[in-house]
Amino acid sequence: MEQLRGTGVALVTPFKKDESIDWNALEKLIDHVITGGVDYIVSLGTTGETPTLSADEKLDLMKFTFEKVSKRVPVVVGIGDYNTRDVVKRLETCPLDEAAAVLSVAPYYSKPSQEGIFQHYKTIAAASPKPIILYNVPGRTGRNMTAQTTLRLAHEVPNIVAMKEASGDMIQCMQILRDKPKDFLVVSGDDALALAQIACGMDGLISVGANYYAKDVSGMVRAALENNYPVARELNNKLQEAFDLMFEENNPAGPKAFLNGAGIVENVLRLPVVPVSEGLRSRIATFAKNYK
Structure with missing residues (x-):
């Protein structure tokens, strides 16, 4: 799992104006983040609007990403749900040979007990042909x-x-880092907290901001992991407003607004997610233009 130490990027899913998947834009985005220095790619995360994708679209996205990444960096695949049986079925049937690991979000909506969460993950781990990465994001799952x-x-x-x-709870993070097995990786799911969390012992970041700022996010994480905190702080200070703008209204509406301004993707999302407001879009454009 050392190959997943560093910066991963949770890719957005580009859509055309008719809301079909924009394969040319996705290829452009993959090249953009790899050129920018990310260490691995996460396909089919929630940043990719997976709740709005059909089963066939998810399968096509997975295969396309493997093909276009072409082993330049590892690929992690997101497979998670509140239906444990469904997750098991997908793990047993999806073509995961080229995946480095599976990122699986904690069960959402049903708000299971801690024992329910434990049994869910124990069950899917037994069925998975690839290592499982836990994903705790209570702001989305409700638990x-x-x-x-x-x-x-x-x-x-x-x-x-x-x-x-991605709980945002620094005390909880430090408890995990203190008591985890030595070879168990813990990565941040919060762009804005990643520097502090790496300083506490985390092994990197799965980033949303790296969709656009791949070079600087990767550089910040790399410097922090090398204990070069003056460089890491400088980059983090530059990025903080970008992170604020990206998450002000919605993820992935924020990063798509940035990417659209650079001509990488259309500013198109699937309902119930909508593009950022015109006021925020204007501020994003101004910030991106002045960013140095």
Whole structure:
């Protein structure tokens, strides 16, 4: 799992004006982030608007990403749901040979107990042909996965090898980092907190901001991991307003507004997500133009 130490990018899914997948734009985006220095790509994360994608579209996106990345960097595939049986079925049937790992979000909406979360992950890990990366994002799922549950999974389930932590709870993060197995990777899921979390011992970041600012986000993470904090702080200070703008109204509406301004993707999302307001879009354009 050392290949997943550093910066991963949770790719947006570009759409054409008719809301079909824009394959040319996706290829352009893949080249943009790899050229920018990201260490790996995450396909089919929630930033990719996966709740609005059909099963066939998800399969096509996975295959296309493998093909266009062409082993230049590892690819992690997002496969998660609140239906444990459905996740197991997809893990058993999806073509995951080229995947480095599977990122699986904690069950959402149904708000299971901590024991339910543990049993969900234990079950899917047993079915998965690839290592599982836990993903805790209570702001989206409605239920926090506690440090105790995370550590229980990390110590007791061999095929669970890493975690994307996006709770925003620094105390919880430090508890996990203190008590985790030595070879268990923990990466940040919060662009704005990544520098502080790496300083506490995290192994990198799965970033939204790297869709656009691939070079500087990757540079910040790399410098922090090398204990070069003067450089890491300088880059992080430059990026903070960008992160604020990206998440002010919605992810991925924010990053798509940035990418659209650069001519990489259309500013098109699928309902219920809509493009950012004109006021925010204007501020994003001004910030991107003046960013140095």
